[in-house]
Amino acid sequence: MNNHNHKRSLRSDMPRRTKQESEQTRSALLAKALELYADRGIEHVSLKEIAAQAGVTHGAVYWHFKNRDDLLFQIYHQIELPFEIQYIEQRQSAKQNPLQALQDYLMGVIHLVTTSTSVQQGYRLFFTLPASPALASMAERLLEDREMVTSHLRYFLKQAKKHKLLQKKLSVILSAQSLSLVLFGLLDQSLVESDPKQYKAQAHNLIHIVMQGMAAEKA
Amino acid sequence: MNNHNHKRSLRSDMPRRTKQESEQTRSALLAKALELYADRGIEHVSLKEIAAQAGVTHGAVYWHFKNRDDLLFQIYHQIELPFEIQYIEQRQSAKQNPLQALQDYLMGVIHLVTTSTSVQQGYRLFFTLPASPALASMAERLLEDREMVTSHLRYFLKQAKKHKLLQKKLSVILSAQSLSLVLFGLLDQSLVESDPKQYKAQAHNLIHIVMQGMAAEKA
Incomplete structure (x- = not known):
């Protein structure tokens, strides 16, 4: 384990994540949301499911997006x-x-x-x-x-x-x-x-x- | 009241109606169904309502059309x-x-x-x-x-x-x-x-x- 990863595990609260990591999470959420929405329709996919399938916590969705409308506009x-x-x-x-x-x-x-x-x-x-x-x-x-x-x-x-x-x-x-x-x-x-x-x-x-x-x- | 109308009131069962009358009822049903379906969507209009709005009995619909699908195909x-x-x-x-x-x-x-x-x-x-x-x-x-x-x-x-x-x-x-x-x-x-x-x-x-x-x- 390198020094960087070690540091991260010590302060794992979201605001302290590196900008790059945060951007990765945001991209992953956008991509997964787009995929699921396009596949099954906006009204049949929850934010919770998007988070789970993107491999992030439910809270992370709300860290990056105000609500579903905001997510949709960003997609x-x-x-x-x-x-x-x-x-x-x-x-x-x-x-x-x-x-x-x-x-x-x-x-x-x-x-x-x-x-x-x-x-x-x-x-x-x-x-x-x-x-x-x-x-x-x-x-x-x-x-x-x-x-x-x-x-x-x-x-x-x-x-x-x-x-x-x-x-x-x-x-x-x-x-x-x-x-x-x-x-x-x-x-x-x-x-x-x-x-x-x-x-x-x-x-x-x-x-x-x-x-x-x-x-x-x-x- | 002319002779024709008098006769009609004596034998009012549908099969004996004149061909012309029957055709009028059919046209009225087709026109009303088209109007209501186009306005509100097929799945939000019943055959009963079409009959009522066309001014005919519910039974008349089934005299002219087998079911909704048949009505739809004829429209x-x-x-x-x-x-x-x-x-x-x-x-x-x-x-x-x-x-x-x-x-x-x-x-x-x-x-x-x-x-x-x-x-x-x-x-x-x-x-x-x-x-x-x-x-x-x-x-x-x-x-x-x-x-x-x-x-x-x-x-x-x-x-x-x-x-x-x-x-x-x-x-x-x-x-x-x-x-x-x-x-x-x-x-x-x-x-x-x-x-x-x-x-x-x-x-x-x-x-x-x-x-x-x-x-x-x-x-």
Whole structure:
């Protein structure tokens, strides 16, 4: 047993744990909660069970999270982040080549959904949220985020319009809504699709068709 | 009181009612059941209440329908019919101008969803069916029909390919799946959209984009 471990066993009350240990416990709780919630539905899993399955005490849950809502929001934040990063990355390229950036953004999101287990679990969890008063604030947040995604899509399309890359008669606002329907349709689809390869081919095909359909005809 | 009504009051047992009266009762029951189910969910409405609200006896329900499942299938058949008619109408035109026929089919379905109250109620009812063992056979039927719609879309696209109207690199099978995702996405969307005019504009815009994206470039 090294010196560090020895020290720890002497003062084992939670606040004195190292920051790293605390972060590990928090991550383990978030991951286990996401897994159990996605599997069985939020309303059929207790905080107690999450603690037990993550191998920590019931009290540790309350050390890291105020309550179930807080836990849920923190899980959500983790899932949302990769989508945000996709957008931020492509927002830079959008100034040079907005339609390419838009396509890369859409493909990037599809890639995430087909490769990241936690994004898949998160999607399953948050987009099939039961209509319950206890989850109303979460549901509102999801709706806001959906609108935010549409406004991101609008940004790409506005840039494309400015660069005269869009078909003239297309409305930027309508097309952003159309595109958001396609994107959320694809994400919904990812929940029922059993063959990731087939799903990816289908998603790419649809994104390609839509991008072609919006682009101005080449002179 | 005319002779006909007089006769009816003398022999009021159900089997002897005129065919027309019986048909009226059946229609009233189907319409009321659809309305109540769509409003409150299948599992929160009894056959007794449907009968009462349709102004007929509880027994009349069982005269016309074997049980709730049978009632549900007969409601479904009524809703499904207008979609089938759309397809059959356009299948003829598909031999001459498959892409135009496909667009007319898609627009026709959107028109139905925005103008027919019973189609809207039916869509709300059948596409948000709870996952219950009692409704398993209905759920299976819905899945089969979804596949049938994809095969209809495939028919249009196959004809378009034959006429060299599609982009060469597009796969008919993948594109039919993409299109079916767009169509069911639009139908799902119709359930949450509060402004029918806005919804129709959005749907037309998306259909237009997708059709443009699939069409071969004009030489």
